[in-house]
Amino acid sequence: MARADINWCDVGGRIVVIDVARDIYLQLPQHLVEAFNALRHGGARADGPANRFETLARIGLCDADLGRPAEPSHITVPAQDGPSPATGDVERRPLATGAAIVRIIAMRLAVRLIPLRLLIRWVRRLQSRPSMPMKPGRVAARAALFVQARQLVPARDTCLPDSMALLHFLRSRNMSCRLVLGVRLDPFEAHCWVQDHDMILGDTHERVACFTPILQL
Template sequence: MPLTPSPHVRVADVDNDLILLDLSDDSYFCLSGEEADEVILALRGDEQNPESPVIAELLDAGLLRAVDDLIPAFLERPMPENGMPPRASTLASLTLLPAILAGLIHYQLHRKTLLRRPVRTATRKTLDDAEVIRLVRRFRQLRILMPRSGRCFVQSWLLLRLLRKRGVAAEWIFGVRTYPFEAHCWVEWRGRVLNDWADHVRWYEPIAQF
């Protein structure tokens, strides 16, 4: 029977290492070597070893589940392009300050559930393409005011919130790499990275998209 990650789990194949992201407690797990190979093959639809201890453990832990039909387990995305505009003037950027402060308060109150309750995109579009770029430019100028701890997470979520509340269907992308293990996130819009450089995020294998 085919296997797939449980609804609260995301997976990535990073050069034959398997990374699992458990959204229920925002934790990562890594499998390598033969254990990773077994699980990756099973998730890609190959017949799994019925006596595999690692697969049995993942099933018992609720990280994997059996399904009737194969469900794609790995996130496939085209390579993003550079889209990060230059910073705006400080004076123009200050117009975003109330929204940034409101977002930071929301973040402090709900940061443990942000991945399980992503910001919804407003149904009514209010920004055209040029206005999106202007907003991102102003946001970049204010990043110095934001927390340094977990910087990519906080800044990406704040930018996503600003855009989606204005009807812009931006995407929050999480990626992982190994040796050493590192997780990173960024915001994309129409295949363009808005708050990082494409050459940087290409080092990471996408594991989740919100």
């Protein structure tokens, strides 16, 4: 079967792959896109040059026998941002703000020092903890507090560590949420954000809507 640490998505007919173990993104050339689509729809006996299918197996998109190709990512991006917190919900809370800043700084360091596969393993362990249903306003208020804390430690290109920090900040209160990685092309760009079932947290729909989700944790 396909490797468990391989995920892919279709961006306008082009196939983008994230290889978690190697911490890289790949865009399949057109001849491999055609071979992969033939394999998905025609099975192991799909027609085409054998070396193309062998390349797909080496990438990890199918097994050596060309069976059970990797399934695409089925992730829905919420159509709205989180609701605005009620007045007074985002007053200054030194302890909570400090906790958010500590998580932000720690995750920014962790992303520099720790391989992506280990960070993802940590996120999956974090997500294995029980969660409790929360009112949207409460979740939005805590996310808004995190955004305020993030503004105190500004930096560029920190969507991955900051999203991981937000995930941990929310899950520490047993709030349910998911970490999503997305990609876009022309030029290539990857982005990371946190979402609940029906709302985006700590980011905006306007920003994330131009990305195709490739991995959800």
